[in-house]
Amino acid sequence: MNVDNFRPGELIDGRWILERALGRGASAVVWAASDARSTQKVALKIFYQSFARHPAARALVDREAHILMKLDHPGIAKLLAARIESDLTYLVLELVDGEPLDRILVRTSREGAVTDMAVLARVFGSICEAVGYAHSLGVVHRDLKPQNIMVLLRGRAWYTKVLDFGIARWLETPAADATTLGRPKGSPFYMPPEQARGESTEARSDVFALGALLFELATCRRAWAVAGPQTHPPCHVPVPQDESNSFARVASRVLEGPRPRARSFRPELSATFDTIISQATSVDPDRRFQDADELGRAVEKCLRSTEQGSEEVTTESRTSSAAVPEPHTPRRVPRAPRILAPLSAFGLGVVLGLGATRALVGAPFQTPPGTESGSIGRPVSNEELDRILEAVADARLSDPPERVALERIAADIVRAAERHPNAATRTKISRVARGSVQLGNLDGLAACARMIRQE
Known part of the structure; x- marks a missing residue:
């Protein structure tokens, strides 16, 4: 069955009616579709047969489905159904009516704007809450980046959905599948050094990616990319696909270069904010925040104190806002079961959506009109x-x-x-x-x- 030959209106597996292609990746095509049994709108992630015919590849899809089956959080796209067989492999996912974060950052950057402070707090906090939930169940995402974050505007509030757990893993599983053809999986611009070396990853590996994402969200600039002589190029400037941004060069910048400084581009941010980014993106995992929850709390506290015109420490246990803290014993994260029962043909499902909501199209990343920026601390009536x-x-x-x-x-x-x-x-x-x-x-x-x- 040739996935490339699928067309709108085609019925897949006697149940899923294809509507429009949402995107193509190295291993799969994602379609907006509807369930012929219920008319529910879904996202159908159909894997290329050249990929799915390999048992090892199907095992990766099976693992992604099992992980998504375990995760039940409003900030993570839900799995609805799945079929994992050599002739046809797909995941049915919740269709997210939003826009990818990378598109919003590109548009905001092109307009010469930056992310509104209240939106920054809300969006990053929402991402950390979802990833922290996954960490609490012993799941590491390993590919956090703006393309895998969907942003939704409901009324006057921003929400996010974390997508694509395709290379996620349980904390207990080995790192043997962390590379493909000798190259680590994931995006080099958000990849921690231990993952780039093909070593075992943990919650603190996701923290590194979140630190790079935090810099990008705050400045609308890329943390580790270069564009000609320009370091930290604006998000709307295409990243040259040349030697300067090769996997090896990016990994070298991460290891040897200074940590990205958001205040260089946005002076109203506090020194504590840059300290948080430095700690989150530390080369040494022991010096990072221990999980997404801890990072999210530090950022929230920092932004609140900035709004109030004062500086506070980055975490409750810290005594100085200027220095990265000494290493401390990592907090143990509850581990998820090592083995789950095999999937049945329609026992699970996941849906990805890449469409943009009408409210987001053409809008920079700003607080919606009528929304109060200082909402934290304002009593609920x-x-x-x-x-x-x-x-x-x-x-x-x-x-x-x-x-x-x-x-x-x-x-x-x-x-x-x-x-x-x-x-x-x-x-x-x-x-x-x-x-x-x-x-x-x-x-x-x-x-x-x-x-x-x-x-």
């Missing part, structure tokens, strides 16, 4: 909480409560919780709300709403 509790009461009328109602309530709770001044409380509320959705626990959602109330 009693009226807002009452509406959430009323929604909980309404949901009790169904037995069991409808999943869509639970998810809507949880989303309102998480949005409200983002304004709580305590980072630990915000994280706790978010996790309890997600867990309550999984358990169908309306009492848990009601408790979350009450936790938000600030005395």
Whole structure:
């Protein structure tokens, strides 16, 4: 079956109706499609037969599907179904109605703008929350980059979805599959030194990629690329595909060059912000933040103090905002099971979407009109909480409560919780709300709403 010959309207496997091609990669084509059984819109990731006919390649797809099956988070594209066989291999994924982060950064850069500070805090925090959730389950993404982050604008709030766990792995699995034809998998511009050497990766490897992404998000410039004599070229300037940006040269810059300094391009950022980037992108994993959650908390605290006109330390345990801290013992991350049951033909599914929402097209990366930039710390009104509790009461009328109602309530709770001044409380509320959705626990959602109330 020749994947390149597929056309819109074609029925795949008796179920998936192709609508439009969203993108092509080295191993697969992603289509927007609909489910003939339910008319649900999905993203169909169909792998080339030249790739899927190899048992080792199918094993990688199988692993991606098992990892996505384990992950259930609003910031990660969900797996809906899968078929992994030599004649036809595909994943059915949640269709994300958003725009890739790299496109938004290119557009913002071309317009001579930078990411609004409130948007920076919201978007990067959303990414770290999703990746931190994966880390808590023992999953390392290993290919975090703007192309794998979808951005959605819902009302006046920005949200993100992390995509493409194609080279992700459990922490317990060996690094033997980390290279292809002698070259490590992943993008060199976001790849930590240990991954470039083909060594074992962990949560701190993703932290390195997030540090490079943070620089790019804050400045609309690339952390490790060069364009002629220009280092850190703007995102809208094409990166030359020449020796200066070869895998070896980029790896050398990462190892030997100075850490990228966001303040060089955006003076209003604090020295602490650059310290965070330096720590996150340290050559030595022991000097990095231990996972995405810790990095996200540090950035949130830094940006809040910048907004308030004061400098604070980057993490709770730090005493100086100017120096990278001494190495400390890595916090152990809970490990996921080593082995999962084999996939059935339609037991799972994942969908990727690359289409842009109408609200995002043509817009720079700025706070939507009417949105207050200083939302953190602004009390949630009693009226807002009452509406959430009323929604909980309404949901009790169904037995069991409808999943869509639970998810809507949880989303309102998480949005409200983002304004709580305590980072630990915000994280706790978010996790309890997600867990309550999984358990169908309306009492848990009601408790979350009450936790938000600030005395």
